[in-house]
Amino acid sequence: MLKLKKVPIDTYPESVALLSRSCAHYRAEEFQALRKIEVMSDGNHILANLIIADDPAIVGPEELGLGEQAFRRMGLPEGTLVHIAQAPPPESLEAVRAKIDGRSLSAGQIKDIISDITAHRYSPMEIAAYLISSASFMTTAEVLALTKAMAEVGNQMTWEAPLVVDKHCIGGIPGNRTSMIVVPIVAAHGLTVPKSSSRAITSPAGTADTMEVLAQVNLTMNQMRTVVEREKGCLVWGGHVNLSPADDILISVERPLRVDSPEQMVASILSKKLAAGSTHLLIDMPIGPTAKVRDHKQAVRLRKLFEYIGDQLGLFIEVIFTDGSQPIGRGIGPVLEARDVMAVLRNEASAPADLRERALLLAGHMLDFDPQLRGGSGHGRAVEILSSGQALAAMERIIAAQGASTQKHALGEMVLDVPAPSSGVVGAIDCYRISRIARLAGAPMDKGAGIDLFKKVGDGVRQGEPLYRIYACVAADFRFSTQLAEDYSGYTIMPDRDGPRTGAKP
């Protein structure tokens, strides 16, 4: 028996255990070929990947170390006696092997895989094996089974309301913070809209990051329920509500692999909406050369998959294609985006018109879900709610219900204006590049870091006139982001009249 010890290392998404090479009770190398071990005590057992330690200061010969993830999952105090064994491979890995061999999986097999992944029985390389085995081909029946399995393995919410509406945007467009305008409009109208959002993983801000500038977003499921029951809507972080725990684990492997199949995306999005108890879902699908969905053909294929799976689940889905050729609004990064959102809600003259229009378009479609409204009148109703200040009032109530932010977030103090290299007209803005620059500047970790755009596609510029301003809070971030912007600003400037393009990507 070994004594449990917490080793303060964070190996997310992996759980690791550390065994001394001179362990008194086990031969560490014996476990090395297959890496994964099972750690057992009377109270609990977990699987963890093995690290062999050669320093008694890290783990002694009588100890078993657990990294932070593993220690939390084990849930037992230091010093607890545990024993270990080579971990049996998860049984559902047999189904993954069948999938590799080209067979289609039954709903039961997919359920077992998702259940094992959620219970942390898969190592990252086993998760990769599952994802790749399914990335090349899945039947629609498999996608349906996967969506159901992912929804059922986490928390599930139910609502008294006959209609529970939600929206989702297929990502990739910086500044696209429509949810923070749409939710107050829809809630003010009286529909139930329990919106949970993600934090940014590789982008400069997620809706949860931007909402956090104004209000608490780390609500539990019960707190979320209370807010929605009172105010009809909410804007909380989905990670805390645990609606699709399998998805969080799958994403931790999809991201570094940059694997993102349409089937997995549909299952990921719809499983969360299903678990949240939604009945009607509007999907905003921006199409653009630097957006996630690149062309119309890809968009139609994805739309049909959403519609098919939605129909099977009894979830009404409407997909609308929108312009994804450039960022929405002006600010990119939490504080700047929150500023734009509030300007729209306050009907300020300076509010970005494109953000306002996009939000009204989406809110209109969502209001059209309401059987009480005359067909096609949703957009007019959305304009009315926004213009009259009812949306602002609803947002203020939602902020108060979630708990207003106690922290004052200021813009970064290091700023640089990026100038136009030549005179002409903005021909294109590279969403991907703009995101990277804003991210390097410190967004979303520094709420006040990011980019403020002064010019959008079609605007005229004079040589040397600023295209956008970079804000950063830390010197190194400022240096990295401004360097990246100097290499290539993300803007393509075209001469006023027909002629060769300048400022193109080098």
Next chain:
Amino acid sequence: MLKLKKVPIDTYPESVALLSRSCAHYRAEEFQALRKIEVMSDGNHILANLIIADDPAIVGPEELGLGEQAFRRMGLPEGTLVHIAQAPPPESLEAVRAKIDGRSLSAGQIKDIISDITAHRYSPMEIAAYLISSASFMTTAEVLALTKAMAEVGNQMTWEAPLVVDKHCIGGIPGNRTSMIVVPIVAAHGLTVPKSSSRAITSPAGTADTMEVLAQVNLTMNQMRTVVEREKGCLVWGGHVNLSPADDILISVERPLRVDSPEQMVASILSKKLAAGSTHLLIDMPIGPTAKVRDHKQAVRLRKLFEYIGDQLGLFIEVIFTDGSQPIGRGIGPVLEARDVMAVLRNEASAPADLRERALLLAGHMLDFDPQLRGGSGHGRAVEILSSGQALAAMERIIAAQGASTQKHALGEMVLDVPAPSSGVVGAIDCYRISRIARLAGAPMDKGAGIDLFKKVGDGVRQGEPLYRIYACVAADFRFSTQLAEDYSGYTIMPDRDGPRTGAKP
């Protein structure tokens, strides 16, 4: 800039870097989503997976820790100033994505993948993505390109001899140490046979482990060349010779995933033989219900793939199917197997007849590669060399040339005889079970641990008579292995006359 620090943890096959969460120069969490970072100094740069440390005793805010693998690959002293950045994904990962999408890869794309894997640019989950993307379908052109790429990325040997012969056994049969008999016979005849072998990874002994009981096996490529030039043959560990470095890395992921496609196996084996400069290869393919190759159909498919790729490479390949229904010889584990091998070479009356016969069968086929011999006379020549003591003399010269073992390896002192549960005839022996019991007893790490079989298939036994003896050197190993044997010995005893089976797997 951060100061390099060695953190004594072994994370094979992964390279890891450790960054303090309160790092003075970088934001550790920024790197966490994509996990992999690039560590750079003037002298060198490597990629490593990131661990965030929350204890200054492990890494301080001004330090960058490297695990043992990463530190060795970085090759710079502690205290060297380094900087880090998010690692760009290996470019060849684009080809992996193309393969996932169902496309076939060009020889150039496969070469780039293997080259990036060998340079440790792939994380285990990226290696898994590559393996799985290729496991479901590879064209023979892809297998050929893979074999060539794997051979070319490591050391390559050339020989003056017109004929360079080699043998390989598809694994899974305990005690199958024919190489240590075949190589001396073939070398004594005068053919060049530069044999490199593996160490056990999940089995109780590899040829390198058993040969090490008698001689040094960790030879460099130049030492191997010297031995072969003098004695015509050698029996060294392949890991030190670095003939297929990509294979060692791929195997470190294939094992835990238990993924082993025929295409990958063929490329793995033939790339090593190609790099070793072989011209003629004999493949021993045991077929049996608990062997690696389960049935004749699977065997024929595998044989044809070997033959096709061999023909394309100009490597003459002969595949022979052998009986893989039970262990070969009596001893399982390095010391016991070495005892059996030497008994055969010494023509002792007690030598296991099946090991002798199998070795003569293989040696005969290899001698038939020699154009100077009359067709079909290889087996007779092999018997002559073995019986006359020439094979023993050749083995003694090879041992001397490699360097005789300076260590005396004794059998484990803890022994248990496993008795027959009933009287009858041995009907079957489960190779997989016997391997596991021998491995738990401590083989191959304890050279003297293992199993000595007293009964083989067809032998009569009386109830209580010992079937085999377990040897162990460490109390815990002895306990684990004898427990496993008591649960199920691996033997099926059938009554002398027709009747119900007893002792079957519970």
